Structure formats: structure tokens, C-alpha cells
Amino acid sequence: MSLHSRRHPRQRPAHVARQGVRTMTVTPLHALVTGLGLTLASACALAEELPDASVEIEDAIEYRQDALGVMAWQIGPLGAMAQGKRDFDAELFLEKARRLAAVAPLPWEGFVKGSLQGDDHGVETDALADIADDYEDFDQRYHTLIEETAKLAEMADGGDQDALFKQVATVGNTCKGCHDNFRAE
Numbered sequence: 001m002s003l004h005s006r007r008h009p010r011q012r013p014a015h016v017a018r019q020g021v022r023t024m025t026v027t028p029l030h031a032l033v034t035g036l037g038l039t040l041a042s043a044c045a046l047a048e049e050l051p052d053a054s055v056e057i058e059d060a061i062e063y064r065q066d067a068l069g070v071m072a073w074q075i076g077p078l079g080a081m082a083q084g085k086r087d088f089d090a091e092l093f094l095e096k097a098r099r100l101a102a103v104a105p106l107p108w109e110g111f112v113k114g115s116l117q118g119d120d121h122g123v124e125t126d127a128l129a130d131i132a133d134d135y136e137d138f139d140q141r142y143h144t145l146i147e148e149t150a151k152l153a154e155m156a157d158g159g160d161q162d163a164l165f166k167q168v169a170t171v172g173n174t175c176k177g178c179h180d181n182f183r184a185e
């Protein structure tokens with residue numbers, strides 16, 4: 001089952017490029033991956049308020065819930081391996097970690113003004129109104145998730161198993177921390 005590694009042997013730049021940063025110049029592997037994390041995480045200043053909706057509110061809600069579901073799907077096997085519920089499989093781990101890092105930046109654009117609980121849009125959502133009240137914290141939390149998943153994907157390329165499992169826990173805690181604060185029970 002070395003299909004995956006044969007297809008992308010040491011080509012993370014290409015892999016990253018497929019995720020939509022084609023204009024980035026190709027730099028050495030680690031610099032690129034670390035740079036990507038940094039660009040996403042720290043180069044954009046934290047926003048203080050929810051972005052305005054440029055689409056229908058119900059579409060934004062549906063989009064973010066779908067994207068969160070995709071994220072959960074990708075982290076599933078990683079969590080199972082980290083918890084010993086599934087045998088460690090380095091190839092699968094790497095693939096899932098890369099996919100998780102690829103989707104981690106996606107759900108957040110679906111959190112827009114007028115799309116939270118109590119906003120009178122008539123759509124079922126667990127997104128608490130606190131997201132608008134403390135958007136900087138929400139923003140910080142999802143940037144941390146983007147960073148930590150990028151780190152996991154980088155580590156997964158040959159990384160030590162225990163360290164990988166710890167990093168899965170760090171990512172999982174980032175999910176949980178935000179849910180505890182901003183998602184309805």
C-alpha cells in the first residue's frame with residue numbers, strides 16, 4: 001500500500017499547491033509547510049467582528065456544517081489510532097493528517113453576521129450568539145486549529161508515533177475548546 005507515497009514522494013509543494021496556493025514559489029519542504037501555517041495563522045490579523053454575509057444565510061450555515069462534517073470525517077481515523085482503537089498505519093495517518101490540514105481552513109467563512117443562534121434565520125444551528133460577542137477569541141481558536149493541523153501534517157511525514165498521537169490530542173483539544181465555548185450542547 002505504498003501507492004500514496006509513490007504518487008507524492010517528496011512533493012509536498014505540489015500537494016500544497018493543489019490546495020489552492022499555486023502562486024506560492026516552491027521553497028524547501030519544511031519552510032513551505034511552516035510558512036503556510038504562519039501565513040494563515042499570524043499574517044492575517046485577528047478580526048474583531050463577524051464578516052458580513054455575502055451569500056444567503058442558510059447557504060452559509062449549510063456550508064459550514066458540511067465543512068465541519070468533512071473535518072470530523074478526516075480526523076476520525078487519526079483519533080482512533082491515537083486512542084489505540086485502531087492499529088497505527090503510517091500511510092493512512094499521513095493521508096488523513098494532510099487532508100485534515102487541507103480542510104481546517106475551510107469552515108470559518110461560513111460564520112457570518114446574522115447566521116448565529118437567535119438571529120431569526122429559521123435554520124437550525126448550534127452556533128452560539130457568543131461567537132459575535134467574542135469574535136476575536138473565535139478567530140484565534142480557528143487559527144490555532146489551522147496551525148496545529150498543519151503541524152500534524154508536517155510531523156506525520158515520518159514522525160515519531162508518540163509525538164504524533166500527542167499532536168492529535170492537541171488538535172482534538174482545539175476542537176473541544178471551541179465547542180465548549182461557542183457551540184450549543
Ligand code: HEC
Nearest residue numbers: 065068069071072125126127141142145174175178182183
Ligand atoms: C473555532 C471554533 C471551532 C473549532 C476550532 C472547531 N469547531 Fe466544530 N463547530 C463549531 C461550531 C460553532 C459548530 C456549530 C455550527 C453550526 O451548527 O452552525 C460546530 C459544529 C461541528 C460539527 C457539527 C456539524 C453539523 O453537521 O452540524 C462537527 C462534526 C464539528 N464541529 C467537528 C469539529 C472538529 C472535528 C473540529 C476539530 C478538528 C472542530 N469541529 C473544531 C466550532 C468549532
